[in-house]
Amino acid sequence: MTQIRSFIRAFSKIEGVAVAGVLALLYVVFIMTSPEVFTKPRIYTSFMQTISPQLIIGLALTFVITAGEIDLSFPAVVALGGFMFVWAYNHIDGAMGPWIGLALALLVGAGIGWINGIMVAHLGVPSIMATLAAQFFWYGVTILVADGKSIALTGIRDEPIYEVFVGRIQGILPDQRGVPVGLPAQAVWALAMTIFMWFILNRHKFGEAVMFIGDNPDVARVMGINVEATRVQLFVMMGVMAAFAGVILTLDINVFFPTQGEGYLLPVMAAVFIGGTSIAGGVGVIVGTFFGAYIIGSLEAGVVASGISGYWVQLVKGLVMGASIILNILLGEGRIAGYSEKLRQWGVPMGGSSGSSYGGGNGGDRASIPEAPPPDAA
Amino acid sequence: MAAEYALQMVNIEKYFGRVCALRNVNIAIGSNEIVGLIGDNGAGKSTMVKVLTGVHRPTSGDMYIAGRKVDPRRYSVKRAHEYGIETVYQDKSLGEKQVLWRNFFIGRQVTLPFGFINVKKEKEIAQEIMLNTIGFRGRGITVDSKVSKLSGGERQGVAIGRAMHFEAELIVLDEPTVALSLKEVRKVLDFVHQIKVGGKACIYISHTITDVYEVADRFIVMDRGEIVGDIRKEDTSLQELDQYLLSYSHGLRDRAE
Ligand SMILES: Nc1ncnc2c1ncn2[C@@H]1O[C@H](COP(=O)(O)OP(=O)(O)OP(=O)(O)O)[C@@H](O)[C@H]1O
Ligand SMILES: [Mg+2]
Numbered sequence: 001m002t003q004i005r006s007f008i009r010a011f012s013k014i015e016g017v018a019v020a021g022v023l024a025l026l027y028v029v030f031i032m033t034s035p036e037v038f039t040k041p042r043i044y045t046s047f048m049q050t051i052s053p054q055l056i057i058g059l060a061l062t063f064v065i066t067a068g069e070i071d072l073s074f075p076a077v078v079a080l081g082g083f084m085f086v087w088a089y090n091h092i093d094g095a096m097g098p099w100i101g102l103a104l105a106l107l108v109g110a111g112i113g114w115i116n117g118i119m120v121a122h123l124g125v126p127s128i129m130a131t132l133a134a135q136f137f138w139y140g141v142t143i144l145v146a147d148g149k150s151i152a153l154t155g156i157r158d159e160p161i162y163e164v165f166v167g168r169i170q171g172i173l174p175d176q177r178g179v180p181v182g183l184p185a186q187a188v189w190a191l192a193m194t195i196f197m198w199f200i201l202n203r204h205k206f207g208e209a210v211m212f213i214g215d216n217p218d219v220a221r222v223m224g225i226n227v228e229a230t231r232v233q234l235f236v237m238m239g240v241m242a243a244f245a246g247v248i249l250t251l252d253i254n255v256f257f258p259t260q261g262e263g264y265l266l267p268v269m270a271a272v273f274i275g276g277t278s279i280a281g282g283v284g285v286i287v288g289t290f291f292g293a294y295i296i297g298s299l300e301a302g303v304v305a306s307g308i309s310g311y312w313v314q315l316v317k318g319l320v321m322g323a324s325i326i327l328n329i330l331l332g333e334g335r336i337a338g339y340s341e342k343l344r345q346w347g348v349p350m351g352g353s354s355g356s357s358y359g360g361g362n363g364g365d366r367a368s369i370p371e372a373p374p375p376d377a378a
Numbered sequence: 379m380a381a382e383y384a385l386q387m388v389n390i391e392k393y394f395g396r397v398c399a400l401r402n403v404n405i406a407i408g409s410n411e412i413v414g415l416i417g418d419n420g421a422g423k424s425t426m427v428k429v430l431t432g433v434h435r436p437t438s439g440d441m442y443i444a445g446r447k448v449d450p451r452r453y454s455v456k457r458a459h460e461y462g463i464e465t466v467y468q469d470k471s472l473g474e475k476q477v478l479w480r481n482f483f484i485g486r487q488v489t490l491p492f493g494f495i496n497v498k499k500e501k502e503i504a505q506e507i508m509l510n511t512i513g514f515r516g517r518g519i520t521v522d523s524k525v526s527k528l529s530g531g532e533r534q535g536v537a538i539g540r541a542m543h544f545e546a547e548l549i550v551l552d553e554p555t556v557a558l559s560l561k562e563v564r565k566v567l568d569f570v571h572q573i574k575v576g577g578k579a580c581i582y583i584s585h586t587i588t589d590v591y592e593v594a595d596r597f598i599v600m601d602r603g604e605i606v607g608d609i610r611k612e613d614t615s616l617q618e619l620d621q622y623l624l625s626y627s628h629g630l631r632d633r634a635e
Contacts, residue, residue, distance in 0.1 A: 205493045212484055215473040222433050222470055224455030224485030282475035 016287030018327045019275055022320065023291045026298060033306035041173045041181045043301065048187035049166075049252060051297035053078070053245035054264055055190045058271045058289045059197045060241035065272055066201070067234055068214035068281030069120060069127040074242035074268070076138035077112050078261025081105035081243030082250035083142055086151045098161040105243045112138055113239020117232030143258050150257035153250065165189065166252045186248050191290075193241075198286040207284075210234060214281030267296045270321050276328040288328070295320060381445035384409045384548040384579035385430060385463075390439035392425055392603075399425040401603045403439070407548065412570060412580045414594030416587065416623060421600040423583050427552050431465045432458040444547060459486055463548045464541035468556040471537035472525045479504040479521040482540050503543070512539035531562030538569045548579045555584060567593055587623060591616045601626055 011017060031038040057074050064071050088101030112134065119130040156162050168182020175181060201207035209230045212220040221227050242261075250256050273279070274295055275288025299320060303313045385407040392400035400422050407413050415423050428434040430441065432455040441448040443461045465471070472481045479497075482504045488496040504521040508514045512535045525533060534554055541549050551570065555563045563586075570593040573580045584590050590597065591611070597619060599607030607622065614622075 199494070203494050203497060205487055205489065205495060208480060208484060208487065208495065211476060211480075212473045215475050216470070218470050219473050220484075222428075222431070222455065222465060222467065224432075224459060282473065 012331050016275065016285055016291055018331050019285075019288045019291040019295065019324055022274075022324050022327065023295050023298075026295060026302065026320070030298075030302040030306060037305045038302075040176050042176050043305070045168075045173065045181055045184055045187075047294065047298050047301070048184045048190075051293050052184065052186035052190040053249045053252075054268050054271065054297060055290060055293040056193055056245040056248070057242050057264060057268045058275075058293050059193055059286060060238040061268055061272050062275070062277050062284045062286055062289045063197070063201060063207075063210055063234055064127075064238050065277050065279060066214045066281060066284030067210045067231065068217070069231070069234070070279075071116065071131045071235065071238050072128065072265065073112065073116060073131040073134035073138060074238065074245075075261035075263075075265050076135045076142060077109050077239055077242035078246035078249065078264060079142040079258055080112070080138050080145075081109050081246030082256045082260055083146050083151075083258070084108050084243075085247045085250055086153055086256040087145075089153060089156065090151070095160075098156070098159050102161065102247055105247050106240050109239035109241070109243025109246075110236050111239070113236040113242075114232065116239070117235035120235065121228040121231035139258075146256070146258045148258060150255055152255050156251065156254060162251055165248055186252065189248070194286060194290045201284050201286055206230070206233070211282055211284065214283075216282075268293075270296045270317070274321050274324040274328075276324075285328075292324070295324070381409055383407060383442065384411070384444060386442040387426075387430065388440040388442075390426075390429060390441065391437045392422075392429055392434060393437045399603050400429065400436070403603075403605055405598060405605065405608075407579050407581060408595075409444070409547070409579055410574065410577050411596065412574050412582060412594045414590035414597045415581055415583045415600065416585075416590055416597060417600035418626065420602075422603040423600055424552055425603075426600070427465065427550050427581070427583065430458070431455060431463055431550060455485065459544065462544075462546050463550065464544055464546035465550045465552065466534065466537040466541055466554050468534075468553045471540075472533055474526045475524060477522050477524055478508070478519070478536060481525060481536065482507060482543070486544075507539050507543045508536075511542050512536065529562075530558050531565055534558065534562065534566055538566070546578060548581070549573055550581045550583075552583045553585070554582075555586065555589060563589065587620055588616065591619060599623065599626070 027038065037043050057078070061071060061074070082105070084105040084107075085098070085101040088104050089098045091097075092100050116127070116131055116134055119125045119134075120127045163185070165185055167185045169185060169188065170180055170182045172183045173181045201210065209220065209225045212223065212225060213227055213230060217227050220230075245264075246261060249260055271292035272289050273292070275290070275292035276285035277283065277288060296317065299317050300313050303316050304310050383406045385405075387403050387405050390400055390403040391398070403422075403426060405413075415426070417423055425434065429436050432453050435450055435453070441450070441453070443458075443463065446461075448457075448461075473484065476484075479501045483495075483500050488499045488503070490496050501521050508519070508521065514532070514535070519528065519532065525536070528536065538549075538551075538554075551566070554566050558566065567589060570580055570582055574593075574595075580593075582590060582593055595611055597607070597609045597611070597614070598605055599609070599622070606626070609619065609622075
């Protein structure tokens, strides 16, 4: 029993485990309700294709929310980033065209992020206001420069950039009725970025600064963190990643349209919140965002494929999001672990130390005041 | 340490916009001296602390740390840490939702190449500090515990343990005992006594005059951004000091403008 209890404890501490469970449960339900769709690889590659840009934005948004800020301007950056890419592709001849387009898009994303960052960090504009204004403004700019029209990317499929970012990697997934199914390259990029961003948030000075700023900027400041500079860097990162997502989306669908990214605002925020990152700031769960993005991105197709009327999709989304957030809060505050404590009180034998006390001391017997300290060693 | 003074401030002024928070501040803290800094709310005590710890840049004036002149343009919290100045605040020392080991090293992480944090090393040292410097033993608190689970006294223990670990020459405690029980206040006062025994300097800020009187060698009184009194412990009694401060808070000694 002791082992079971400490196993539950340790298990519930694994980052994102609750959300992963929700996703697994969701897929189990989908597989049971429509096995013909959900036992074949194609539906999953289609998820990977559509979810990857949202996941990439979600990773950056996780940082922003962890720092206690918000960004509502990323849909416009997705659009303007996509436009810059298409513009360069259509106007710059030669093999370098699309790559210059990518660089331009990222640069514009960085610029928009930088302006957001300056407004928030140096002018003290609350981020929800600054980035809402930015969303309208840059969306407006996109409509103007694109003349309100969509632009096709003819011939982009023959460019190496297409293969690199949204090509299909063959030989990994099983065939579907003899037809090979390729793994979307953007999913690999998004996964790699998830891992990289996990390390930046949890193992890098920048991520630690972001967490402390979100926790309490005054503490961060007196402990030597450059709060303003970190906030600016944060928004620049957000802009760059949103622009990158815009380029991937544009590449994937072979066309730019001025309203692209518009539909991302709520799902991406939902993905971050489902993942366990709190709007209160100070804590960010990258792994959660990963699974959260897949949850929110799979629901629509899953619900429809299950044969339920499409009218139910939004309701189910709300239900799943609500359930995930409650689960996260319960787990996060250790209430689940607390239940095993209760079981013990009711006579269920679940003894043993929590394994979290120091040096084999009398764990659990926690006094409120530290022992008298030994004299200064100096 | 060779220098006679841990810290000297010469004609320090600090304006927030047009508001003058510090005016003509001149102090010298001996290298093994405990100085009690007292004064009414808004007198400028915390502002002075923030200037000397590199959080705020003074509008004008000079600062010397251990006899070395400080370049105000390059002074920062990081620099202050390098010079051995550590600060403990009641509520602004620790990130509540962060684990203890991160709190020990925030702002001066043990790093691997490219700014990545050496988590293993940081945890080891944090554990060391908790066992040997703070003396948390077997009370269910580990380096992976979140600060929000700690009592006020435990938090203060962590913040003070951190200051001691980094071999502070000057420890500044800005109202470290607010909202602590008597027993926990005792702990903090004992820490301050140890600073004296350890040969280091300390600035202790508190509104509880009995506490300040107990630990300090000298009292500096501030009022509306200026230093208005500098009294050695030998030259006063607790009652006298109390009377003196009361006269200020009742405006009996209003400054002649
Ligand atoms: N960041 C700031 N911006 C503007 N004014 C400030 C700032 N920090 C402090 N002040 C002002 O400077 C003056 C001194 O404040 P300070 O916090 O130093 O007082 P204090 O002596 O620490 O008071 P308390 O005992 O209440 O902590 C106050 O009038 C305060 O309003
Ligand atoms: Mg103060």
